[in-house]
Amino acid sequence: MKKLSALVILFFLSLSIIHAQDEVNVVISPDGTETISRHIYGHFSEHLGHCIYGGYWVGEDSFIPNTNGIRNDVVEALRKINIPNLRWPGGCFADEYHWMDGIGPAEERPKMVNTHWGGVTEDNSFGTHEFMELCKQLDTEPVICGNVGSGTVKEMSQWVEYLNFEGISPMADLRRANGQDEAWGVKFWGVGNENWGCGGNMTAEFYADQYRRYATYARNYGENRLYKIAGGANSTDYNWTETLMKNIPHYMMQGISLHYYTTNWRDKGSATDFGDSLYFDVLRRCMDIENVLDRHIQIMDKYDPRKRVALVFDEWGTWYDVEPGTNPGFLFQQNSMRDAMVAGLTLNYLNERCDRVKMANIAQTINVLQALIFTEDEKMVLTPTYHIYEMYKVHHDATLLPVAFHSPEYRYGDRVLDAISISASRDSDGKIHISIVNIDPKKSHDLSIRIGEETGRGVTGRILTAEKINSHNTFAEPDNVVPTEFKGAKIKKGVVSVELPAMSVVVLEM
Numbered sequence: 149m150k151k152l153s154a155l156v157i158l159f160f161l162s163l164s165i166i167h168a169q170d171e172v173n174v175v176i177s178p179d180g181t182e183t184i185s186r187h188i189y190g191h192f193s194e195h196l197g198h199c200i201y202g203g204y205w206v207g208e209d210s211f212i213p214n215t216n217g218i219r220n221d222v223v224e225a226l227r228k229i230n231i232p233n234l235r236w237p238g239g240c241f242a243d244e245y246h247w248m249d250g251i252g253p254a255e256e257r258p259k260m261v262n263t264h265w266g267g268v269t270e271d272n273s274f275g276t277h278e279f280m281e282l283c284k285q286l287d288t289e290p291v292i293c294g295n296v297g298s299g300t301v302k303e304m305s306q307w308v309e310y311l312n313f314e315g316i317s318p319m320a321d322l323r324r325a326n327g328q329d330e331a332w333g334v335k336f337w338g339v340g341n342e343n344w345g346c347g348g349n350m351t352a353e354f355y356a357d358q359y360r361r362y363a364t365y366a367r368n369y370g371e372n373r374l375y376k377i378a379g380g381a382n383s384t385d386y387n388w389t390e391t392l393m394k395n396i397p398h399y400m401m402q403g404i405s406l407h408y409y410t411t412n413w414r415d416k417g418s419a420t421d422f423g424d425s426l427y428f429d430v431l432r433r434c435m436d437i438e439n440v441l442d443r444h445i446q447i448m449d450k451y452d453p454r455k456r457v458a459l460v461f462d463e464w465g466t467w468y469d470v471e472p473g474t475n476p477g478f479l480f481q482q483n484s485m486r487d488a489m490v491a492g493l494t495l496n497y498l499n500e501r502c503d504r505v506k507m508a509n510i511a512q513t514i515n516v517l518q519a520l521i522f523t524e525d526e527k528m529v530l531t532p533t534y535h536i537y538e539m540y541k542v543h544h545d546a547t548l549l550p551v552a553f554h555s556p557e558y559r560y561g562d563r564v565l566d567a568i569s570i571s572a573s574r575d576s577d578g579k580i581h582i583s584i585v586n587i588d589p590k591k592s593h594d595l596s597i598r599i600g601e602e603t604g605r606g607v608t609g610r611i612l613t614a615e616k617i618n619s620h621n622t623f624a625e626p627d628n629v630v631p632t633e634f635k636g637a638k639i640k641k642g643v644v645s646v647e648l649p650a651m652s653v654v655v656l657e658m
């Protein structure tokens with residue numbers, strides 16, 4: 149009898165061990181020291197395809213409802229996600245843009261060829277004043293990228309004076325003559341873009357010297373302090389970061405940028421016509437972001453252990469083949485549940501590194517690459533990526549809470565990835581938010597979450613999931629992928645149990 153009960157105990161013990169192994173135990177520290185800058189949730193909009201023209205700008209005479217030429221529906225949608233900043237005018241376009249062509253009476257503005265993006269004629273009807281009006285309507289901070297590749301030091305210097313000088317000066321007078329009395333006080337200033345490529349094909353050493361010249365004459369006016377961002381590396385070009393950190397005095401730059409696109413450059417594939425293998429492959433490439441960020445950060449730590457220079461991840465997102473029948477230079481692609489996964493993962497990775505990463509900008513807000521919004525004439529639709537930004541806005545300026553857990557595997561054939569990513573923060577009201585991504589398209593997981601000694605009074609949540617890995621929204625079917633209430637979380641004696649569905653992004657609030 150004794151022997152039997154010992155066996156029974158052993159049996160149940162082994163069962164509980166198996167259960168404990170199946171359940172993902174998550175421990176969240178109730179205290180944190182770092183703030184997740186809201187600027188990590190920033191955006192990038194270039195003069196490319198229908199991002200600016202048709203996306204934001206329709207002109208005052210358009211039949212599409214607008215305020216001073218800017219679409220009302222788009223402004224309303226972006227205000228809902230508290231868009232914290234907007235990077236403009238490029239991208240590659242920035243290094244062939246001459247800002248003086250975009251001021252003064254619109255009909256007198258010179259035209260140019262947008263050589264990078266489709267070879268179309270740019271009529272400069274959207275320029276500095278229109279961009280600043282857009283930022284005002286969005287209640288967002290402008291991030292302006294100046295021209296180093298084909299512009300002069302004087303040109304950049306004058307743009308800053310035009311934007312920011314209050315007193316009497318040639319540029320401030322010109323601004324006033326164009327209808328803007330007050331200086332705008334622009335803070336975030338990019339000194340060139342991808343200067344290793346479309347921004348001038350420079351070597352890192354040459355760019356570092358150029359940066360020093362251009363940045364010197366981009367002046368601070370009045371109380372306004374420019375936050376200057378050096379044009380950074382292309383994904384794994386660690387030498388670029390090292391050279392800039394070594395050759396540019398830290399007091400001359402507040403940030404150094406980094407671009408990483410989740411793509412297979414040799415065969416980008418379709419945004420919606422893909423199977424399990426390409427789903428896995430895109431998420432694997434997205435997960436490389438952690439390693440790429442960490443290696444750049446290690447280099448920055450070596451030269452700047454006090455973290456005075458921020459890493460600014462100012463272009464990121466998925467890049468697929470353009471939609472069939474569209475202009476290849478316009479980079480228009482659909483956006484599916486797979487993109488929502490990429491957004492959820494990437495934002496979690498950036499939150500986790502918020503001691504060094506102070507700004508990030510997804511490419512690009514409307515109608516281009518991993519867009520949040522599609523427009524066509526008067527129609528507008530929100531993408532799954534938009535919904536991630538809406539769900540994650542709770543992390544803006546919140547305190548990062550360290551998270552520890554061991555992720556279960558997501559297997560595809562003999563390839564393996566971590567299935568789950570988690571990030572947590574506490575906002576200024578004391579509420580805790582936990583964003584959880586389960587990339588496994590077939591397997592759900594049970595989580596048990598402990599947050600120190602916190603007992604918590606209740607837990608609510610929202611979930612983004614879909615029927616298929618390539619589910620997406622269209623003008624005809626705008627609600628295929630939309631967030632809904634999440635009912636799979638319960639709290640008991642301070643432990644939150646979560647039944648996390650396959651292929652889902654969940655944001656919990658405690």
Ligand code: AHR
Nearest residue numbers: 238239240241341342511
């Ligand atoms: O976002 C599209 C392009 O990608 C940008 O113009 C450029 O900076 C990058 O190569």
